[in-house]
Amino acid sequence: xxxxxxxxxxxxxxxxxxxxxxxxxxxxxxxxxxxxxxxxxxxxxxxxxxxxxxxxxxxxxxxxxxxxxxxxxxxxxxxxxxxxxxxxxxxxxxxxxxxxxxxxxxxxxxxxxxxxxxxxxxxxxxxxxxxxxxxxxxxxxxxxxxxxxxxxxxxxxxxxxxxxxxxxxxxxxxxxxxxxxxxxxxxxxxxxxxxxxxxxxxxxxxxxxxxxxxxxxxxxxxxxxxxxxxxxxxxxxxxxxxxxxxxxxxxxxxxxxxxxxxxxxxxxxxxxxxxxxxxxxxxxxxxxxxxxxxxxxxxxxxxxxxxxxxxxxxxxxxxxxxxxxxxxxxxxxxxxxxxxxxxxxxxxxxxxxxxxxxxxxxxxxxx
Numbered sequence: 267x268x269x270x271x272x273x274x275x276x277x278x279x280x281x282x283x284x285x286x287x288x289x290x291x292x293x294x295x296x297x298x299x300x301x302x303x304x305x306x307x308x309x310x311x312x313x314x315x316x317x318x319x320x321x322x323x324x325x326x327x328x329x330x331x332x333x334x335x336x337x338x339x340x341x342x343x344x345x346x347x348x349x350x351x352x353x354x355x356x357x358x359x360x361x362x363x364x365x366x367x368x369x370x371x372x373x374x375x376x377x378x379x380x381x382x383x384x385x386x387x388x389x390x391x392x393x394x395x396x397x398x399x400x401x402x403x404x405x406x407x408x409x410x411x412x413x414x415x416x417x418x419x420x421x422x423x424x425x426x427x428x429x430x431x432x433x434x435x436x437x438x439x440x441x442x443x444x445x446x447x448x449x450x451x452x453x454x455x456x457x458x459x460x461x462x463x464x465x466x467x468x469x470x471x472x473x474x475x476x477x478x479x480x481x482x483x484x485x486x487x488x489x490x491x492x493x494x495x496x497x498x499x500x501x502x503x504x505x506x507x508x509x510x511x512x513x514x515x516x517x518x519x520x521x522x523x524x525x526x527x528x529x530x531x532x533x534x535x536x537x538x539x540x541x542x543x544x545x546x547x548x549x550x551x552x553x554x555x556x557x558x559x560x561x562x563x564x565x566x567x568x569x570x571x572x573x574x575x576x577x578x579x580x581x582x583x584x585x586x587x588x589x590x591x592x593x594x595x596x597x598x599x600x601x602x603x604x605x606x607x608x609x610x611x612x613x614x615x616x617x618x619x620x621x622x623x624x625x626x627x628x629x630x631x632x633x
Contacts, residue, residue, distance in 0.1 A: 295356040299365035310339035313402040315347035337544030345381040367403035374483040433500040434471040451592030496523040518545035536617040554629040566624040
């Protein structure tokens, strides 16, 4: 009898439920990437581009990936997406939107204005990578390198070590960008995606450091490599050493960085950075005796120390801190309203002591 009553209650409840909440897979189309550009019309503020993956009947029969692009200009992203929903007969599914491209011109505006919509979407905030697009987000999304499989997404393979791995490529999730952007003591760094002149290749080897109310700082390829190797212990750091009679190219297999903020009377006085690298000599203009490794270690330490000091002083001059030195300082202090203000005042002129220890394992296979 009790079971009968329970079933009766279930039937009554389900009778009030809508039957159209579920959409069959055939009635959905997947958004793989979102592009945000400044509007080209006076009536709008942003131009939103959605890259949609077109389903294929057989992956083996498809020679190239097939995509559809929806573009609309509106006052905000929410408005543009709602209009774009009327441009297709299928439901826009954002659960596979792994790439968000932002036009570099928008970085100098109030980022919170258009990023808030993306931050609040639970279906993309934990899976999407964020990057800066040059010359525009729409142009980069429409760039389709030859030779890609039908189900491939070339942009996603650059990030997260799912495809290529390089110290020149910085990877930043949307939620990481939001966390660092709103946090005190660390500034977000995001990659720059460019295309070649013919529009057939994607290039990712630069980055940009972003901070509210401060002009973004673009890091060159070499500075991006230096940052990424230190901050994320990315292998593959290469450096060229040139002396009067010697030309070497070194390849570092391991990179480890430790740093400490030195305090005196509850105020930061300096930053001590210790870097250790191990690697091999991958190229040389002459034969290299193995017993000269100590000499090559010293040459490498001097060269790399100069590179790292250039990176740190460049960031310090612009009052930018993607390493999170300020965050480390905050964790060392008891909470006080003036703690972070002390750091902001001290950081631009804070001495940074860099120590580099290089251990070359061999001179290569040829002596």
